[in-house]
Each structure stands twice: as C-alpha cells, then as structure tokens.
Amino acid sequence: MRSNPKKLNALQLKTLVILQALAAERAYAEPPDGGGAVLIHTMPPAHGNHFHLGPAAVLARDATGLGNRNVMNALMRKGLLLTSPAGQPVLTAEGVAYDTGIAAQILHRADHSP
Numbered sequence: 001m002r003s004n005p006k007k008l009n010a011l012q013l014k015t016l017v018i019l020q021a022l023a024a025e026r027a028y029a030e031p032p033d034g035g036g037a038v039l040i041h042t043m044p045p046a047h048g049n050h051f052h053l054g055p056a057a058v059l060a061r062d063a064t065g066l067g068n069r070n071v072m073n074a075l076m077r078k079g080l081l082l083t084s085p086a087g088q089p090v091l092t093a094e095g096v097a098y099d100t101g102i103a104a105q106i107l108h109r110a111d112h113s114p
Helices: 010-023 069-077 093-097
Strands: 050-053 056-059 081-083 089-091
Touching: 010 050, 010 056, 010 069, 010 089, 010 093, 069 081
Parallel strands: none
Antiparallel strands: 050 056, 081 089
8 A cells, every 4th residue: 555645744743643542542532433534532631842642752843733723624524533523633434544654653552661
C-alpha cells in the first residue's frame, strides 16, 4: 500500500496519529462500533509541554491540530473522521487503519524497561 494515499499534510498526519492512539485507549475512547468506528470521549490532561497517552508521551506542539477546525474538517472530508451528535470526534474504521508512517515520531516512548 502506498504511503499517505489521501495526501494528508503534516499537521493532518500528526493529528490522525494522536486520534488513532486515543482510539486505542479505553480511558479516552469507546470500543469500536459494529462498523469499526471509535468515539473519542475524553482528551488527556496536559502536563506543561506534553500529555501522556497510554505508554507514550505526545508533545503539545504536535497536538495543535486537535483544536484546529480546518484540520478536523479536512480529516472529515477525506472520510477518516466524523463527529458525534455531541461534537465528539469519531474516528472511522478507515481512520483507525490509516498508516500515517509517522507514529513513532509523534508517540514518544521510553527507551528503557521498568
């Protein structure tokens, strides 16, 4: 499969990576519905210049698209995102499965074992 077939820009890719990571964490998202879409019900709290997302940390500078209506609208136009009636993001099955190719650059994980 070709990398980035929907031609998402850098901010759209970063935002999608974060939404995918949120969708994988039950603390922030519902389980997938019958069609594979995932409602994201909560955003993690920020700690200065970052926030924790499961085993990863995300820099605030990489998460600016979450509050950018243009980015969210672009992801909706491309079929990767919907909104719930309450305005919460809903990652479509295609959005969940989309390979951004940059997850390791956005989701910073510890390089050591506990």
